[in-house]
Amino acid sequence: MYARKASCFILIILGLNLSIGTNAQSRLYPKGRDNSECILNRYYAKIDSLLLNNRELDDFAFTIRPSFTGEQGCYYVNESAELVLKVAKKSIWYSKEAKINEYRHNISRNTAKLLKELFSAAVFSSSYLAQPNGLDGVTYEILINGGYYTAECWSPQKDTNCHKLVKILEELSTAIIANDQSAVEDLIPEIKELTEDFKKLYPEDVK
Numbered sequence: 001m002y003a004r005k006a007s008c009f010i011l012i013i014l015g016l017n018l019s020i021g022t023n024a025q026s027r028l029y030p031k032g033r034d035n036s037e038c039i040l041n042r043y044y045a046k047i048d049s050l051l052l053n054n055r056e057l058d059d060f061a062f063t064i065r066p067s068f069t070g071e072q073g074c075y076y077v078n079e080s081a082e083l084v085l086k087v088a089k090k091s092i093w094y095s096k097e098a099k100i101n102e103y104r105h106n107i108s109r110n111t112a113k114l115l116k117e118l119f120s121a122a123v124f125s126s127s128y129l130a131q132p133n134g135l136d137g138v139t140y141e142i143l144i145n146g147g148y149y150t151a152e153c154w155s156p157q158k159d160t161n162c163h164k165l166v167k168i169l170e171e172l173s174t175a176i177i178a179n180d181q182s183a184v185e186d187l188i189p190e191i192k193e194l195t196e197d198f199k200k201l202y203p204e205d206v207k
Helices: 002-015 039-051 109-124 161-178 181-185 188-199
Strands: 060-066 072-077 082-088 100-106 138-144 149-154
Touching: 039 060, 039 072, 039 082, 060 109, 060 161, 072 109, 072 161, 082 161, 100 161, 100 181, 109 138, 109 149, 109 161, 109 188, 138 161, 149 161, 161 181, 161 188
Parallel strands: none
Antiparallel strands: 060 072, 060 138, 072 082, 082 100, 138 149
16 A cells, blocks of 8 residues: 555656656657556546547547646547647646637648657657656657557757657647648658657667
8 A cells, every 4th residue: 555655656746747857858758557546647537538538549649738737638530530639728737627628620641641650650769768857847748559559758858859749749739729731731841850760769670
């Protein structure tokens, strides 16, 4: 019982980004979740329910989780070829009742394929040695294969792979809210380049 409580406390500290130190984050960190009833896992369950369609996902999804303001969740619906973005008006962590705005935006099958390739490369090049540490900030999580594989980064330093990924996520969210098709398509060169950058991080024996 004591071990479970201690583990839960550690998870809370990490989840709220209250540990000390920084990490450049050229790789994402593989995100694992346990089945305990600690408050952080209940928070993740609310994120899944409110922003990620209860984790009934198709190819890929991502979340943006600021420390004090409203979280975002975005997922791709294969049948309708659209991105669904859900934005909490206030922090789900601090709010008893979260109000959510929903935005939908159709994208080409090719763009969806490129996004899936980027997110897959980012997740499969992740490392436990890239565990993010810091104070406050924003956590970005990538989910692929229906959410079976996930990895995340925390407020990465400029010019790292993760910083470039974060920039794409932020710009993609802005384009979805504005229903701006050209803004999404304009991201394609960056998506392709970053995909290759993450693939370069694959272990030599699996390239």
